[in-house]
Amino acid sequence: MQWKEQILTLSPYQPGKSTDSVKRQYGLEKIVKLASNENPYGCSEQVLAALQNSVQSLEIYPDGHATNLREAVAKQLQVEPNQLIFGNGSDNIIQIISRSLLTPGTNTVMATPTFSQYKHNAVIEGAEVREIPLVNGEHDLASMLAAIDTQTKIVWVCSPNNPTGIYIGEDSLLNFLKQVPENVLVVFDEAYFEYVTAEDYIDSVKLVNTFKNLIVLRTFSKIYGLASLRVGYGIANPAVISALEPVREPFNVNTLAQVAAEAAIKDQAFVEDCKQKNRKGLEQFYQFCQDHNLEYYPSQGNFILIDFKRDGNEVFQYLMERGYIVRSGKPLGFPTAVRVTVGTTEQNDGVIAEMKQMLEVKATSNK
């Protein structure tokens, strides 16, 4: 077989460890997973009710147009139904966009470190990847603009950025969008949009009418608590959506996922509640970091990147053996940090207690 040369350089995605495998390996009874930015409060009860009523007709293909979900999302966001594209997770939309625009000889611009799938998909398509280092956890938008040339097809912008949690304010974003050439697609990935509390955060959905080369990505995997069902969506000018549609697999969002997502978006009270709880949870981590002089980025997401100034894999291992799965910063581009998803108050207290213990052991052994 002659595989595409570029895929030989890739390894499969390394997901956060599953709780079952860790339980077995370390003989632990209880495992708390704070590794994949999932919602510790699950999902809206209305989702569960909607699913119970719809587990029938499994032999029928899903609605390829996601009509009901489309209407519900359009209503919530106040956009037209033809401004939306749905994916099997927003990962799927990232793949559709990459397949639609990237070929060998083209290039794509993104920050680093950022969400891994932009680069991964670009490599598969054989495009050149131009990675612009973050500055203080923030996108260096000026350098990203400077990296754009006539062969640039896509610029990826992640706000709040995974894994730093840093967001892009209104002025910077507008200033950036005004300068990106019209024939370059800007992908604005807002997987954590619903968690944002910053006051100068712009409602990017309104911008897709002004900037015809902008697509906003959102997901049901994070605050909506539906990661297992895989639903994400893109919002853009109808011309962008109709260009992407032929590249989408016809039945990429399954029936149960459509039913669940539709019920989820209608329950904004659940979203608001989770957002408030997440803020309180972040405060627990900020306090811990301040008490122990640890560097961290103030986060607008449901996770926090903490620099322990020691090997991230070791911190990860230490916490895992004590029942807490976090994400090592090493594969994320921050070798001495870990990324922790904000859990419930109790879960946060639990992992913070283990972190304190770890720091004390280290402090004592240094004497």
Ligand SMILES: *Cc1c(COP(=O)(O)O)cnc(C)c1O
């Ligand atoms: C989690 C995440 C996604 C993927 O979300 P899915 O909808 O589950 O595929 C996309 N972008 C960022 C930045 C994420 O953190």
